[in-house]
Amino acid sequence: MTKQSRKDTILTAALACITDVGADATTIEMIRERSGASIGSLYHHFGNKERILASLYLEGLCRYAERLDGNLVAAADAAACIGALVTSYIDWVVENPDWARFILHSRGRIEAGEMGEQLKNSNREHYVHLQARLNTFIDEGCFRDLPPECFASIIVGPAHDMARNWLAGRLNKHLADYRELLAETAWIAVRATPDQSPQ
Template identity: 60%
Template sequence: MARSSRKDEILQAALSCITEFGVEATTIEMIRDRSGASIGSLYHHFGNKERIIGALYLAGTAEYAALLETGFAQADSAERCIKLLVTSYIDWVVANPDWARFLLHGRGRVEAGELAERLREANHAHAARLHEKLAGYFDQQLFKAMPLDCFTAVIIGPTQDYARNWLAGRSRTPLAECRDLLAKIAWDSVRA
């Protein structure tokens, strides 16, 4: 996360506190102390702890989506697009392990909070962009026939499961070392 603005500094501080103390134990005061922001600045930018949590979640998913978008600009085949979905996810998780842990465990809280509609909109936009990028390959029947709502789970499911175990310290092999293998498995799972 870039430290280019006060808002970013607050989000970075929130992530640091959440990583150290957990979501429930983290308080506005902790975030204020760690960020150096005034209480007025915290409330000006976010309003409350739940909005900070929601903004942190949305910022993480947006950063991953931006990484994916950059890759899509160069991916010129169905295989490269599918593998990109896996490799971008792995690259982001490896570069941002604390943020990734938060995203893996914080979704339900955000879905139940004030920013639930913004999360739904962001997820819808992300899904639409994926569909747009892959539509031509679907039209060419380069993928196995399967329900569209299963397609992404088939691609990212094994990677997300391994990442969850790696982030929890339950896997010995570093996630980055599994990058090519998991990308190949994803492609093999969906190619016609």
């Protein structure tokens, strides 16, 4: 078994344990037993439980970012780009509900931990890459004039809130049923109106 596949096995086991009993109650021994890895292997790859949790968090963000990046590259215009921001998030949550639930509830813990700086750097790199893609459409005047700090919240905020409700079992319908509506609403919220001049 390769080093990477062993690490993936450990992370998969960690997520299963967290889903069953929660992050606080999950122990190294539980992860070891579920993954079939030795204690030595767990400590060799990660060092301790908090590093396993942080690695699980970062790996989830990385896989989501890869999906989003691919969809953004394929977006032919500004509307498709905004739609991709919403649908990529919803699709990832629907396909990975346990991982999404862990990420939604663990950000503060990871930020405050020993790998918090790595998380900040990862988020910063992702933001720079995303902004570079959006800048093409910003320069073309496709979006209304909005405070930069509000832009992402306006686009993904409603989908994020809906995902939380769905993961908590508070929606009567499946999250995917709201996919196109949320994407369309995000575009309506940020698109430039005909009377607005290009930025």
